Amino acid sequence: MNFIQKKLIAILLLLVITSCGFHLRGMTEISFKTISLEGKELSLTKNLKKILNTNKVAIVSSTENPELRVELLSEESEKRILSLSGQGLVREFEIFYRVRYRIKTSDSEIWSQENIIETRKDFTYSDSNLIGKEEEERQLNEAMRIEAITSLFNQIQVIKK
Incomplete structure (x- = not known):
C-alpha cells in the first residue's frame, strides 16, 4: 500500500465515523450558573464539585445568593448478609449506599422535601480469598x-429555573 492509498483509507474511516453521529462527550447543559453546596461535607462532595466545575457551574457560598442551593444532609453505608452456606458461613453480602439531600432554588422560599439516592450491590464472599474480597468490596x-454522584448531578440537571 502506498502513501496515497493509506491516506485515502484514513479519510474514508474518518468520514464513516463522523457520519454515524460519533462525537466526543461534551459539557452538559445546566440551567444554573451558580450553585451552593451546603450541609455536611460528605465523601462525594469533592467529586460532585469537580463535575459541576467541569460543566462551567460556579460553586459559591450561600451568602452570595446562588441560583440553586443543594444541602447535603447525610450519607450512610450498610452491609447485610444476603445468604449463608449449609455450614452457616457467609456466602453473599448486599451493600447499600444512601445520600440524603434537599434543594432550594433562588425563587423559592422553602426547601424541597428530603430526597434519597440509594444504590446497592451484591457480592459473593469467601474466607479463603479474604484480601481479594475486601478489595472487591x-x-x-x-x-x-x-453512581450516586451521577444520579445527583442528573437530578440537578433536570431542575428548571
Whole structure:
C-alpha cells in the first residue's frame, strides 16, 4: 500500500465515523450558573464539585445568593448478609449506599422535601480469598459513590429555573 492509498483509507474511516453521529462527550447543559453546596461535607462532595466545575457551574457560598442551593444532609453505608452456606458461613453480602439531600432554588422560599439516592450491590464472599474480597468490596463502594454522584448531578440537571 502506498502513501496515497493509506491516506485515502484514513479519510474514508474518518468520514464513516463522523457520519454515524460519533462525537466526543461534551459539557452538559445546566440551567444554573451558580450553585451552593451546603450541609455536611460528605465523601462525594469533592467529586460532585469537580463535575459541576467541569460543566462551567460556579460553586459559591450561600451568602452570595446562588441560583440553586443543594444541602447535603447525610450519607450512610450498610452491609447485610444476603445468604449463608449449609455450614452457616457467609456466602453473599448486599451493600447499600444512601445520600440524603434537599434543594432550594433562588425563587423559592422553602426547601424541597428530603430526597434519597440509594444504590446497592451484591457480592459473593469467601474466607479463603479474604484480601481479594475486601478489595472487591472497596471497589463496589467506590462505584456506588460514583453512581450516586451521577444520579445527583442528573437530578440537578433536570431542575428548571
